[in-house]
Amino acid sequence: MADSGDSYADLAEVRAAIDDLDADLVELLVRRQRLVRAAGTFKRTDLEVQAPDRAAAVVATAAARAEEAGGSGELIGDIYRAMVDSFIAYERRNVSSAPPSTPPAPND
Numbered sequence: 132m133a134d135s136g137d138s139y140a141d142l143a144e145v146r147a148a149i150d151d152l153d154a155d156l157v158e159l160l161v162r163r164q165r166l167v168r169a170a171g172t173f174k175r176t177d178l179e180v181q182a183p184d185r186a187a188a189v190v191a192t193a194a195a196r197a198e199e200a201g202g203s204g205e206l207i208g209d210i211y212r213a214m215v216d217s218f219i220a221y222e223r224r225n226v227s228s229a230p231p232s233t234p235p236a237p238n239d
């Protein structure tokens with residue numbers, strides 16, 4: 132891991148490094164948001180949105196990569212599980228499970 136050998140003079144310096152890294156991370160997450168939104172356009176049911184086998188594979192791959200990189204597979208796996216759950220909720224909010232031609236129900 133590139134940062135593991137770094138030493139810092141004080142807490143402010145570590146926090147500045149965290150802030151820099153977070154700027155990159157947020158950009159990547161926004162790119163991921165767009166990709167998940169695109170994936171959602173190919174789905175029509177809630178089970179397709181959840182895609183439990185794919186979600187489990189994404190989490191397991193991230194945990195394995197974290198271990199390979201010298202990090203904690205458990206920590207990164209937990210973060211990925213929470214992240215994928217949030218993306219599932221995002222897909223549910225942004226993807227229609229009905230064909231576009233279906234008229235809204237009277238009370239919608």
Ligand SMILES: O=C(O)C(=O)C[C@]1(C(=O)O)C=C[C@@H](O)C=C1
Pocket residue numbers: 167170171180181182183185186189214215218219222
């Ligand atoms: O791969 C998909 O089908 C996606 O919608 C992406 C994604 C993800 O965030 O990685 C989100 C929802 C599914 O549970 C599986 C994976």
